[in-house]
Amino acid sequence: MVPKGKAHLHDYVVVDNEGVAEGVQRLVMRAPALAAELMGGQFVNVAVPGDPSHLLRIPLAFSAADAAAGTVELEFAVVGEGTRRLAAMAPDQGATVVGPCGNPWRVGEGQGRSVLVCGGIGVTPIVACARMLVAAGVVFDVVVGAGTAAKLWGTDELEALGAGRVVVTTDDGTAGRKGFTTDALADLLASGSYGMVYTCGPEVMMRGVARLCAEAGVACQVSMERMMTCGFGACNTCNVPAAKGGYLSVCMDGPVFDAEEVAW
Amino acid sequence: MVSEDKGMRPSMAVNLGGIQMRNPVNTASGAFGFGWQFEGFYDVGATLGAITCKGVSAEPWEGNPAPRMCEVTSGILNSVGLANPGVAGMLAKSGEYLQGLEAAGCRVIVQAVGHSVEEYVAAVERLEELAPWASAVEMNISCPNIARGGKLVGGTPEDAAEVVRAVRPRVSRPLLVKMGPVRVPEIARACEAEGADALSLINTVNAMSIDVHTRRSRLSRPTGGLSGPAIHPIAVRMVWEAANAVRIPVNGIGGVATWQDAAEMILAGATSVTVGTANLYDPVAARDVAAGLEAWVAEQGVADVNELIGAVEC
Numbered sequence: 001m002v003p004k005g006k007a008h009l010h011d012y013v014v015v016d017n018e019g020v021a022e023g024v025q026r027l028v029m030r031a032p033a034l035a036a037e038l039m040g041g042q043f044v045n046v047a048v049p050g051d052p053s054h055l056l057r058i059p060l061a062f063s064a065a066d067a068a069a070g071t072v073e074l075e076f077a078v079v080g081e082g083t084r085r086l087a088a089m090a091p092d093q094g095a096t097v098v099g100p101c102g103n104p105w106r107v108g109e110g111q112g113r114s115v116l117v118c119g120g121i122g123v124t125p126i127v128a129c130a131r132m133l134v135a136a137g138v139v140f141d142v143v144v145g146a147g148t149a150a151k152l153w154g155t156d157e158l159e160a161l162g163a164g165r166v167v168v169t170t171d172d173g174t175a176g177r178k179g180f181t182t183d184a185l186a187d188l189l190a191s192g193s194y195g196m197v198y199t200c201g202p203e204v205m206m207r208g209v210a211r212l213c214a215e216a217g218v219a220c221q222v223s224m225e226r227m228m229t230c231g232f233g234a235c236n237t238c239n240v241p242a243a244k245g246g247y248l249s250v251c252m253d254g255p256v257f258d259a260e261e262v263a264w
Numbered sequence: 265m266v267s268e269d270k271g272m273r274p275s276m277a278v279n280l281g282g283i284q285m286r287n288p289v290n291t292a293s294g295a296f297g298f299g300w301q302f303e304g305f306y307d308v309g310a311t312l313g314a315i316t317c318k319g320v321s322a323e324p325w326e327g328n329p330a331p332r333m334c335e336v337t338s339g340i341l342n343s344v345g346l347a348n349p350g351v352a353g354m355l356a357k358s359g360e361y362l363q364g365l366e367a368a369g370c371r372v373i374v375q376a377v378g379h380s381v382e383e384y385v386a387a388v389e390r391l392e393e394l395a396p397w398a399s400a401v402e403m404n405i406s407c408p409n410i411a412r413g414g415k416l417v418g419g420t421p422e423d424a425a426e427v428v429r430a431v432r433p434r435v436s437r438p439l440l441v442k443m444g445p446v447r448v449p450e451i452a453r454a455c456e457a458e459g460a461d462a463l464s465l466i467n468t469v470n471a472m473s474i475d476v477h478t479r480r481s482r483l484s485r486p487t488g489g490l491s492g493p494a495i496h497p498i499a500v501r502m503v504w505e506a507a508n509a510v511r512i513p514v515n516g517i518g519g520v521a522t523w524q525d526a527a528e529m530i531l532a533g534a535t536s537v538t539v540g541t542a543n544l545y546d547p548v549a550a551r552d553v554a555a556g557l558e559a560w561v562a563e564q565g566v567a568d569v570n571e572l573i574g575a576v577e578c
Contacts, residue, residue, distance in 0.1 A: 002300065002360050002361045002364065003300045003357060003358065003361060004300055004303045004304065005300060005301040005302055005303050005304035005305070006304055007301075007304050007305075007547075008304045008305065009305050009547055009548060047545075052338075053337050053338045054335070055335065055338065055339070055340065055492055055493070055541070055545045056335050056340065056544075056545050057545055098547060226330055226331070227330070227331045227332075227333050227334060228333075229333050229340060229342075229544045229545070230301075230543075230544040230545070230547070232301050232304070232547070233297055233301045234295065234296055234297035234301045234302070234543065234544060235294070235295065235297075235333070235342075235344075235544050236294070236318070236327070236332070236344050236347050237331075237332040237333035237342060237344060238330075238332075238333075239327070239329070239330050239332060239347070240330070241329070246326050247326060247327065247347070
């Protein structure tokens, strides 16, 4: 079979752009063809106008792609000059976006109760995952972690999607349980029977989630992040070490991997 | 492809050392995958003069750990470490697609990499055996030579001559030599003397970027290769030097992102122009360069792009 790239170049226009928590911005863009194609767990590579010396697009996860409205919703961490300029874009401004990039979350037919574990900006693709589980009729519990209450977001969205248990952890105890998401996940895995764990967040957190799942014998999917250039398989810069040796490509083999594929 | 109704379209075809290209636009190794990654953006086979594939060794190479890339002002640094699937791995996945490009009139240049003379010979022998349909072979002599402490394989005229001499008789089609940005006139002449059909330059510029908070290199290796618009004026100067030093044609590479950048390369003496890093952030860059170059040639009032090669006045 002759391989063919699946990413396209789309124009986007900003519909809405607002803060949702400390250091977290929600941008809703209008890009109808992209919205119709995206599947949860994939990502997009967004051009941000305003500084020609800043060449690269910003690869971002999305939480919702609404084919009917033609919109894509991106929550991102404001961490550098590029994301600051993106957060400052006004409605009706726009540029181009490359996507869909990467592979979606996998949801099995008749899959048992699942757990979604997310921390920090990793909440974004997990909300998209929750939408896929709802569509597939899979029930799920959620663990949401943040550094502080001010940085916490996503619980309203996940509750509205019908999450069973929603456990919140913060590093400093200002919201929910003081501690890490892995502490809460360990309790959930000990108290019930689960068919799948989905996780996205800091790599150290995902490593802990992967270990807990391996010990409990529960399958786990992780969404990995890397410094990325193209996002569509041309540059070979977003590598993750593979459990079988060598490397995997985040944009072509991932960003969603079975946890056991990755050399943690 | 001159349309009768317009009648005024200039001829854009060029001959790069025996490679007949429909237009001067090529893509750089390592910045265009194996071509098919761009089919979601435009019809590569109908648009470009040539593509240069990711460099391959006889056997697969894993390359360097992450992070392999960091962004700097007007450029990127990479330390991919020549990770590649090997000749057979490339052809298993992309061979049929690449043959389709040749059939569509887009020339395919396969690239060989190595850490030693022996590894280059092994790579080109496998390419001769398994990819005889490709129009040309490019050997990237700006790889680190393991036996010489990581110095460039082709970092001196003597070393460049040695590796080109070993490879030349084993390649039965046009052979391009991709040079690093060092000692350009001398190494260009050395490669020409050993039978190279064309020269590709420049490769990335060795560079460094440091995270001042962690005090660590921003790459997994101390240094990496700088590419993108930041190196373009350096590349134009070196292409001009090479074109003035040799009779064989030059394939101009280095920070070409727009048709204006490409036009500069042609005026400096490049027969073909290669788009690299720009493909990664502007996936239609090479397509737009091809269209813009043709409009520029027409605007210059010449009938054939070849009239503008080396036409800089200085």
